[in-house]
Amino acid sequence: MSRFGFMSRFQSRRPDTDVEMGQSLIEIRSSTDDVKAHKYKVPLAKLSVSLKEPTKEELNLKRPTLPMAYKMMQALIPYYWTKNSFGLKLRVVISVSIIFLSKGINLYVPQLFKQMINTLPNSVPISLILLYALLTLTQKSIWDLRDLIFQEVSNGATRNVSLETFDHLHRMSLSFHLSKRTGGLIKIVERGTNSIVSLLSLMLFNIFPTLLELFTVTTFLLFSYGFYFSVINLCSCALYIAFTLSVTEWRNQYRRLTNKKEHEASDIVVDSLTNFETIKYFTSESYERSRYREALLQFHAISQQAKTSMVALNSGQAAIIILGSTMGLIYATYMCSLGALSIGDIIAINTYIYQMFQPLAWLGSSYRMIIQAFTDMENLMDLLNTHPDVADAQNAVPLLYTSASHELPSIEFNNVSFSYKAQKKLLDNISFRVPAGKSVAIVGPTGGGKSTIFRLLCRFYDVEEGEIVVGQQDIRSVTQVSLRSAIGVVPQDTVLFNDTIAFNIGFGNRDCSNEELIDAARRAQILEFIEKSPEGFMTVVGERGLRLSGGEKQRVAIARTILKNPPILILDEATSALDSITEKKIQQSLTDISKGRTTLIIAHRLSTIIHCDEILVLKEGRIVESGNHHQLLSKGGEYASLWNQQLEHPDNVQSSSP
Numbered sequence: 001m002s003r004f005g006f007m008s009r010f011q012s013r014r015p016d017t018d019v020e021m022g023q024s025l026i027e028i029r030s031s032t033d034d035v036k037a038h039k040y041k042v043p044l045a046k047l048s049v050s051l052k053e054p055t056k057e058e059l060n061l062k063r064p065t066l067p068m069a070y071k072m073m074q075a076l077i078p079y080y081w082t083k084n085s086f087g088l089k090l091r092v093v094i095s096v097s098i099i100f101l102s103k104g105i106n107l108y109v110p111q112l113f114k115q116m117i118n119t120l121p122n123s124v125p126i127s128l129i130l131l132y133a134l135l136t137l138t139q140k141s142i143w144d145l146r147d148l149i150f151q152e153v154s155n156g157a158t159r160n161v162s163l164e165t166f167d168h169l170h171r172m173s174l175s176f177h178l179s180k181r182t183g184g185l186i187k188i189v190e191r192g193t194n195s196i197v198s199l200l201s202l203m204l205f206n207i208f209p210t211l212l213e214l215f216t217v218t219t220f221l222l223f224s225y226g227f228y229f230s231v232i233n234l235c236s237c238a239l240y241i242a243f244t245l246s247v248t249e250w251r252n253q254y255r256r257l258t259n260k261k262e263h264e265a266s267d268i269v270v271d272s273l274t275n276f277e278t279i280k281y282f283t284s285e286s287y288e289r290s291r292y293r294e295a296l297l298q299f300h301a302i303s304q305q306a307k308t309s310m311v312a313l314n315s316g317q318a319a320i321i322i323l324g325s326t327m328g329l330i331y332a333t334y335m336c337s338l339g340a341l342s343i344g345d346i347i348a349i350n351t352y353i354y355q356m357f358q359p360l361a362w363l364g365s366s367y368r369m370i371i372q373a374f375t376d377m378e379n380l381m382d383l384l385n386t387h388p389d390v391a392d393a394q395n396a397v398p399l400l401y402t403s404a405s406h407e408l409p410s411i412e413f414n415n416v417s418f419s420y421k422a423q424k425k426l427l428d429n430i431s432f433r434v435p436a437g438k439s440v441a442i443v444g445p446t447g448g449g450k451s452t453i454f455r456l457l458c459r460f461y462d463v464e465e466g467e468i469v470v471g472q473q474d475i476r477s478v479t480q481v482s483l484r485s486a487i488g489v490v491p492q493d494t495v496l497f498n499d500t501i502a503f504n505i506g507f508g509n510r511d512c513s514n515e516e517l518i519d520a521a522r523r524a525q526i527l528e529f530i531e532k533s534p535e536g537f538m539t540v541v542g543e544r545g546l547r548l549s550g551g552e553k554q555r556v557a558i559a560r561t562i563l564k565n566p567p568i569l570i571l572d573e574a575t576s577a578l579d580s581i582t583e584k585k586i587q588q589s590l591t592d593i594s595k596g597r598t599t600l601i602i603a604h605r606l607s608t609i610i611h612c613d614e615i616l617v618l619k620e621g622r623i624v625e626s627g628n629h630h631q632l633l634s635k636g637g638e639y640a641s642l643w644n645q646q647l648e649h650p651d652n653v654q655s656s657s658p
Contacts, residue, residue, distance in 0.1 A: 072377050076200055079157040088153050095150040099209050102142050103216055109135050110351040114344035146205070154197045161196045165189050165384065173389040174460035185383075192380025195373035202373065206366045210359040217356050225341075225349060228331055233353055236324025240360055243316050248364040251309035258299065258306045265295035313364065321357050328353050390462050390480070398482040401471045401567060408436040408567050408598050409471030409486065411457065416466035418456060426452045428621040429466070439599035441609035443642065444618035450602045451492070453618075454572050457600070459483055470568070488566030490590075492573035492602075494557040496545030501530055502537035504545070504556050508563030517563060523593070524559035526552065562593055569599045606643050615639065 080092060112132050119125045169185065214237055222230035272279060272288045279288055332349050335341045341349075401409045411434040419425040426449040434440040442450050455461055456468060459475050468475050475483055488508075496504045505517055505526075512520075521527040529552060533539045545553045561569070571590060587608060594601075603609045610629040617625035617638045625637050632639035 068378065069374060072199075072374060072381065075381060076196060076377070079160055079196060080153060080200055083160060084153065084156065088156055091149050091153050095146050095153075096204070098142055098146040098149075099205070099212065102139065103209065103213055105135055105139055105142075106213060106355060107216060107220055109139070110348040110355070113351065114342070114348040117344035117347055118342050150201075150205075154201065157200075158193055158197055161193050161380075162189070165193065165380065168384055171388050171391075172386070174455065176386070176388065188376075188379050188383055191376035192383070195376035195380065198369060199373035199377060202366050202370050206359070206362060207370070210363065213356060213359060217352050221349070221352060225345070229328060229349060232324060232328050232331070233356060236320060236327075236353070237356060237360065240317060240320045240324075240357065241363060243320060244313070244360070244364045245367055247309070247313045247316060248368055251306065251313060252368060254302060254306040254309050258302045261295065261299040261302050265292065265299050268292050268295050317361070321354075324357075325350060325353050390459055392479050393477060396477060396479045397473075399471060399473060399475075399478045399486055401486070408596070410434060410436040410469075411568070411598060411600065412469040413453070414467050414469065416456065416463050416468060418452060418461065418464050426621050427456075430618075430621070430623050431466075432616055432623060432626070434598055434600055435613075436598055437596060438613045439594055439601060439611075441601040441603055441612040441615045442618055443603055443606060443609065443615060443639065446604075448618045449621045450618055451572060454489075454570055454600070454602055457570065458487060458489070486566055487568045487570060488561040488564045489570045490554070490557050490561050490572065494545065494550075494553040496541045496548070496553060496556060498543045499540065500537060501526075501533075501539050501541060501556060504541060505559045505563060508560035509565070512563055520559045520563040523562050524555045526555040526559055529555075558590070567597055569594055569597045571599070571601045571603075573602060573604055606639075606646055617642075 081089060084092070109132065112128060112135065116125050116128045116132065119128070166189075169189075214234075218230045218234045218237075221233055268288070268291050272292070279285060328349055329346070332341060332346045336343065336346055399409070401407055413430055413432050415429050415431055416427055417425055417429050418427045430449075430453075432440065442453060444450060452461075456463055457470075457475075459468075459480055462476060470478075470483065470486070497507070502517065505521060506512065508520070509516070518527065521530060530536055530539065541548050541553075541556070545556070548556070571594075591611060599612075601609050601612060609615060612628070614626060614628060615632055616623050617632070619638060625632055625635065625639050627635070633643060
């Protein structure tokens with residue numbers, strides 16, 4: 001497959017070969033003078049994200065600095081000790097004690113085997129053989145027992161981290177979620193949560209036991225068999241560790257590149273099957289097959305390199321083990337020939353050396369997993385340390401209004417200005433009031449700031465200037481939960497949970513009765529559709545509600561808002577996805593449920609808001625006209641112009657009459 005280079009203002013690579021099939025290279029330059037030219041050394045029809053080669057940073061291990069590692073370990077400990085109950089702390093103590101018990105057994109077993117050998121052939125050491133069998137069985141099963149005891153501690157840590165992260169993500173502002181990819185966030189949470197468990201497990205049950213065994217075996221050899229054996233063991237292990245870590249660093253680029261190529265091949269399959277109809281429309285089966293074939297060829301080529309590096313690592317490790325064992329055996333047999341050691345001593349020393357290399361066999365994998373766990377945990381910590389743009393004030397109080405006496409909150413925008421980051425002002429010093437129990441509509445061209453008003457009222461963003469007052473309280477002084485609890489929203493773009501229709505409608509009030517939920521569905525004109533469905537209220541709506549039509553989704557949104565029964569109602573293009581006939585039916589329902597509520601309507605079809613007490617015309621962030629429907633028509637201004645434009649399309653106005 002031809003390799004296509006990619007040049008951007010960040011990096012430049014020359015292509016390995018020219019583009020095949022006689023297609024000319026296309027060069028695209030930015031129209032902005034202060035930005036470097038963008039060149040794509042590939043025909044645009046074949047420009048794909050898979051052509052971008054991974055950077056050096058993406059292929060190499062990212063080692064944390066010592067201060068960062070120390071900080072992360074400090075953040076890790078509370079999940080395993082400080083926040084735990086006495087029972088879980090006891091499990092931690094028992095698990096650590098098992099490590100020391102295991103190392104004690106590892107030290108004693110070679111000596112026991114030595115005694116068995118030295119008693120031969122004079123007698124058969126039945127008791128020693130049985131004890132050896134018992135200790136060997138204990139060695140094999142003690143780690144499983146430790147994992148079983150420690151499992152509840154790991155589960156508790158995972159649960160606490162997951163819940164804290166889940167709560168934190170829901171506390172974050174809308175701007176945060178709009179700037180992040182949901183899939184990326186989920187990966188950070190999943191990998192970060194897993195790293196909390198894997199990092200401590202690797203450090204506590206892999207690295208610490210290995211270092212403990214290295215220290216105990218070397219010390220035991222020093223005092224039991226002399227300086228030379230301890231030096232041979234220590235030097236062999238040091239050489240093994242240095243070789244393993246250095247080769248692991250080198251081969252990691254092949255492993256990560258292999259994973260990347262495997263993901264690319266998988267993505268091609270998923271994309272092709274997802275866009276099955278499109279591929280059929282454009283008869284692109286052969287092209288898709290060639291893409292998949294080339295991805296597989298690249299994957300297998302890189303896999304071969306990764307396998308070769310694995311063979312090099314295993315061969316080097318085996319050579320070091322054999323070298324250390326051979327040196328130990330040569331010196332042990334020499335000392336045995338002098339009468340200083342017995343045959344049992346030779347076997348014991350050889351067992352100690354081999355036994356020492358057993359935990360080191362996993363050192364490369366453990367090292368790579370620890371570094372990856374540090375990276376994943378660092379990403380999670382960065383996420384948890386990100387503060388929301390909108391937060392409750394320290395002295396925030398609940399929104400106050402007396403529902404028992406049927407008092408409703410009013411809404412006031414006083415000299416409000418707002419703009420999204422690095423953009424011009426979307427709202428410029430606007431002021432208006434929605435009296436308690438009245439309805440006010442906001443109309444105007446697309447991009448004029450209508451939906452921004454709705455988001456500011458729900459306090460997804462804070463105003464830059466001015467204030468928003470609900471029920472005589474600045475919304476920045478009340479808790480966000482109490483504010484949003486008082487607001488019912490029927491959004492323009494309805495997103496549903498991948499669950500049943502009943503679950504989605506019941507989102508408005510989980511404690512409602514069956515009769516109340518059915519009544520809400522009836523008033524939203526969705527009950528007939530539900531009853532005709534084979535599974536009724538158990539009908540699953542699909543991912544984001546995609547198994548329903550736009551109108552059906554919007555009616556579900558209306559039903560759950562009816563069920564919530566809020567004092568403040570916001571209708572954001574609530575009937576935009578409905579046909580004219582259905583809109584006629586549901587418009588009366590919306591009119592009914594808006595009675596006795598403070599209602600703010602954002603609309604494009606002017607025919608749906610002619611009944612409102614006041615209509616505001618918003619243009620370029622300013623209120624240019626206000627009044628009721630007849631007053632605005634008589635002015636002959638912006639509203640009249642919009643109305644006349646929509647008169648040219650009868651479907652826009654046939655649901656009502658002026």
